[in-house]
Amino acid sequence: MDQLDVLESQGIYILREAYREFKQLVMLWSIGKDSTVLLWLARKAFFGHVPIPLMHIDTSYKVPAMIEYRDKLALDWKLNMIYGQNTQALEDKQTFPDGNATRIQCCQNLKTKALKNTLSGAWPRWILDHEAGKYVRHTDTEPYTGVIVGVRADEEGSRSKERYFSPRGEQNDWDVGDQPPELWNQFKTDFAPGTHLRIHPLLDWTELNIWEYIQRENIPIIDLYFDKGTGKRYRSLGCYPCTSPVDSTSTNVAEIIEELRSGKFSNIAERSGREQDKEDCNGLETLRRDGYM
Amino acid sequence: MNDNINDKNTNTLTTRDQMNVVVIGHVDHGKSTVIGRLLADTDSLPEGKLAQVKANCKKNSKPFEYAFLLDALKDEQAQGITIDSARCFFKSQKREYIIIDAPGHIEFLKNMVSGAARAEAALLCIDAKEGVQENSRRHGYLLSMLGVRSVAICVNKMDLVDYDKTVFDNIVTEYAEFLKAINLEPKFYIPASAREGDNIVTNSAAMSWYTGPTVLEAFDSFEKEAPVTDKPFRFPVQDIYKFTADGDDRRIIAGRIETGTIKVGDEVIFLPSEKTSTIASIEGFNLTSQQTAIAGQSTGFTLDTQIYINPGELMCKVADVQPNMSTKIRANILWLGRHPMIKSKRYKIKLAGSRMPVWLRSVNTVLDASDLTTSSYAEQVERHDVAECILETLKPAAFDLATQIQQTGRFVIVDNYEIAGGGLILGSVEDKTDRITEHVNQRQKSWDRSKLTQGLRSGQYDQRSALVLVTGPADSGKSDLAKDLEAYLFNKGRYVYYLGISNTLHGIDADINDASLRDEYLRRLGEVAHLFTDAGLILITTASDLDDYELEMIKTLNSPNECVVVNIGENRFSKTVPDMQIDSIKNSDVAINEICELLKAKKYLIEYYV
Numbered sequence A: 001m002d003q004l005d006v007l008e009s010q011g012i013y014i015l016r017e018a019y020r021e022f023k024q025l026v027m028l029w030s031i032g033k034d035s036t037v038l039l040w041l042a043r044k045a046f047f048g049h050v051p052i053p054l055m056h057i058d059t060s061y062k063v064p065a066m067i068e069y070r071d072k073l074a075l076d077w078k079l080n081m082i083y084g085q086n087t088q089a090l091e092d093k094q095t096f097p098d099g100n101a102t103r104i105q106c107c108q109n110l111k112t113k114a115l116k117n118t119l120s121g122a123w124p125r126w127i128l129d130h131e132a133g134k135y136v137r138h139t140d141t142e143p144y145t146g147v148i149v150g151v152r153a154d155e156e157g158s159r160s161k162e163r164y165f166s167p168r169g170e171q172n173d174w175d176v177g178d179q180p181p182e183l184w185n186q187f188k189t190d191f192a193p194g195t196h197l198r199i200h201p202l203l204d205w206t207e208l209n210i211w212e213y214i215q216r217e218n219i220p221i222i223d224l225y226f227d228k229g230t231g232k233r234y235r236s237l238g239c240y241p242c243t244s245p246v247d248s249t250s251t252n253v254a255e256i257i258e259e260l261r262s263g264k265f266s267n268i269a270e271r272s273g274r275e276q277d278k279e280d281c282n283g284l285e286t287l288r289r290d291g292y293m
Numbered sequence B: 001m002n003d004n005i006n007d008k009n010t011n012t013l014t015t016r017d018q019m020n021v022v023v024i025g026h027v028d029h030g031k032s033t034v035i036g037r038l039l040a041d042t043d044s045l046p047e048g049k050l051a052q053v054k055a056n057c058k059k060n061s062k063p064f065e066y067a068f069l070l071d072a073l074k075d076e077q078a079q080g081i082t083i084d085s086a087r088c089f090f091k092s093q094k095r096e097y098i099i100i101d102a103p104g105h106i107e108f109l110k111n112m113v114s115g116a117a118r119a120e121a122a123l124l125c126i127d128a129k130e131g132v133q134e135n136s137r138r139h140g141y142l143l144s145m146l147g148v149r150s151v152a153i154c155v156n157k158m159d160l161v162d163y164d165k166t167v168f169d170n171i172v173t174e175y176a177e178f179l180k181a182i183n184l185e186p187k188f189y190i191p192a193s194a195r196e197g198d199n200i201v202t203n204s205a206a207m208s209w210y211t212g213p214t215v216l217e218a219f220d221s222f223e224k225e226a227p228v229t230d231k232p233f234r235f236p237v238q239d240i241y242k243f244t245a246d247g248d249d250r251r252i253i254a255g256r257i258e259t260g261t262i263k264v265g266d267e268v269i270f271l272p273s274e275k276t277s278t279i280a281s282i283e284g285f286n287l288t289s290q291q292t293a294i295a296g297q298s299t300g301f302t303l304d305t306q307i308y309i310n311p312g313e314l315m316c317k318v319a320d321v322q323p324n325m326s327t328k329i330r331a332n333i334l335w336l337g338r339h340p341m342i343k344s345k346r347y348k349i350k351l352a353g354s355r356m357p358v359w360l361r362s363v364n365t366v367l368d369a370s371d372l373t374t375s376s377y378a379e380q381v382e383r384h385d386v387a388e389c390i391l392e393t394l395k396p397a398a399f400d401l402a403t404q405i406q407q408t409g410r411f412v413i414v415d416n417y418e419i420a421g422g423g424l425i426l427g428s429v430e431d432k433t434d435r436i437t438e439h440v441n442q443r444q445k446s447w448d449r450s451k452l453t454q455g456l457r458s459g460q461y462d463q464r465s466a467l468v469l470v471t472g473p474a475d476s477g478k479s480d481l482a483k484d485l486e487a488y489l490f491n492k493g494r495y496v497y498y499l500g501i502s503n504t505l506h507g508i509d510a511d512i513n514d515a516s517l518r519d520e521y522l523r524r525l526g527e528v529a530h531l532f533t534d535a536g537l538i539l540i541t542t543a544s545d546l547d548d549y550e551l552e553m554i555k556t557l558n559s560p561n562e563c564v565v566v567n568i569g570e571n572r573f574s575k576t577v578p579d580m581q582i583d584s585i586k587n588s589d590v591a592i593n594e595i596c597e598l599l600k601a602k603k604y605l606i607e608y609y610v
């Protein structure tokens, strides 16, 4: 088994543990490369099926192509697709692009709060009706107690401290100073009412591993990651006001891998295009303690 | 199902290996600094990272520390201490590493152990000036307990002792003696200064007396353990899938192969149920068809026969050496819980794929890992103790000895919602008694008996009391049959009572609402049954999907009174032969008649022929 085989096997193992232990299980799908790899791992873990609903938090500032890609794959792969949104903050224009919030506050409103309330069922969930080809109000409002997220330890400091199974409190809060022991692939799967667990199958993967795996498995990935003649491409997908494309002429997966291995990105951090990380030096930790992915 | 098959040979993947190395040692002995230095001196940091950390230090008027490259949390930087283990990714010429920076403070021992349990190799740091400290020893012991064998010792902060060889030699002598006592032999002792960069990545001019490897060279010299394909086959069943979408009719036994290899056609046995079958196929997605599978793979199998097994069983090859099976396990436990581990409390054990209730039966010895002193009179296991204990489960667990097959020889203990301890299995224990039998003996001894004996009651009622337990899969019509049986016997003048499951759930079990407490529901059912049978009645009740051990518990709790087992539908017991097996209830009158004949034959219904 090579390194990718080992990573894949561990990811599958974690997904199956989650599926075994959590009745109200959901997988966050941001449409980006990591959570799409996660989705692929789910198809592997469950032998072609995806028995776990997928949830997308729609900030409305996503590039329209992302939503198109999401819905096409959802229909093709027969996914149980759900989205949630902070419609109030959008109506009240409590966002960074509208000028009424800092980048971090905007993230808190459109992502953290939307995530928290969609997970708990307090806010509406919209589910894809495959027959009608459109989203309808979801009748299931039970809280999700297991939330699968595609974060990687190499992304930034607070993620490097994560567990595969990481508890969140009643307010979605993360007590990073007091995490449970995690021994020999026996994970924390018991939880008090009102709390939930975040599950991180990709913790040991690097950005390079992700691309190598996409190449090996031929995973259909959204084309915003590729240069289409402008000399620019996205390295990390977020909301367009806060995520800038990078200068790169990679037009396919093989070229991206080359760029990461020995080319211009071999020593530049992935999230360097994300502006919200820069507002305060522990900005992401602050967000994540509050329930951000 | 296998859409999107692509040829794996068309791309140019270079295979590299990856190794997890943990860095441990007493608090403040420089673990994070060593790693920070290693990253910085090998140009492994993302561009701008070093400058950014330096700028942040300046902004907050703190001196720069290499450790801040790892200690990313606000609290860690504020206190200058590592709180939780961090993973960091690093590549040498030879291979890729995930380096785990563990905390040294005793308060965060659970985080250190979480890091060390993931590691294949370790670097243990000792401060040259402070020398060997409590957690230098405790961490060393835990490495040996966790089975990490590739170890190097870094005597750090040599700059503080003027790079003096005698200081180094004294520490080596002292620590080597300690490690010898716990049977751990490090590959290297390296004098270093993380702050100055001596012997981390480059050799040290200040310590020309040292000719051994640098920390980086030591890492590269660690050998990766080969996958355990040469051991007996062990496959903890994680789950059993039957996804019916798109006409999929496969019933797949899913899990990860911990050790050994298997191929299509191999005969397998599931433990503890002891059911056997043959591998029909190896399943996967986006894979071409597979005939063999090996240790490390997360995979799935279909079987030749439809047997009823549960997640958590251990699948082994019939031809291999079999694991142990026992309800009593002797193990070395490291306790991390906030509350001590005590007898009389119900915990949960997670051992390979199985999860079950477990009790602490006895504590043999308790070790203080920081000085290797032991005591043999402990009644409980305190936080951070390492204790040799006997644990008891209700049903037999299938396991190996940790020294033989690590993967199926270790477990964790869950206290309430928290993982509170980890253990390595030393052996099984021959012991004839068990908790339930001991309890029933005690109960019978203390029972306050009335003036009416069982004989008097059965004479008056013309019946011998019994528990009629109707078992079988859910929805097999058990409770309808049980109610009909009750009415029939009642009309014949018998003293009989039907106890419905929801009557106990909403009555005596109203204080517990947790499916994982199944054994507790069944224990109470057994105790309640004993009251009814003690009163001379025929009690009829139902229970779905009982296994042999659960049935045995109910019978024991109902004893000395008797029990009649009527199984409806598929018989999922592996050892128990039910007193009566009814494949399906076509006509309930016929079924009731058969049961009554059985009750008469067994002399529960006493008949007088005149």
Ligand SMILES: Nc1nc2c(ncn2[C@@H]2O[C@H](COP(=O)(O)OP(=O)(O)OP(=O)(O)O)[C@@H](O)[C@H]2O)c(=O)[nH]1
Pocket: B025, B026, B027, B028, B029, B030, B031, B032, B033, B034, B065, B066, B067, B080, B081, B082, B083, B102, B103, B104, B105, B156, B157, B158, B159, B160, B192, B193, B194, B195, B196
């Ligand atoms: N003089 C000197 N100081 C060092 C050296 N290595 C580390 N230090 C200092 O020792 C202190 C502790 O270093 P850390 O790397 O944070 O120690 P640690 O072992 O990671 O500590 P915990 O993770 O909290 O257990 C810091 O102030 C470092 O600057 C060294 O080689 N020489």
Ligand SMILES: [Mg+2]
Pocket: B031, B032, B033, B067, B071, B081, B082, B101, B102, B103, B104
């Ligand atoms: Mg540290």
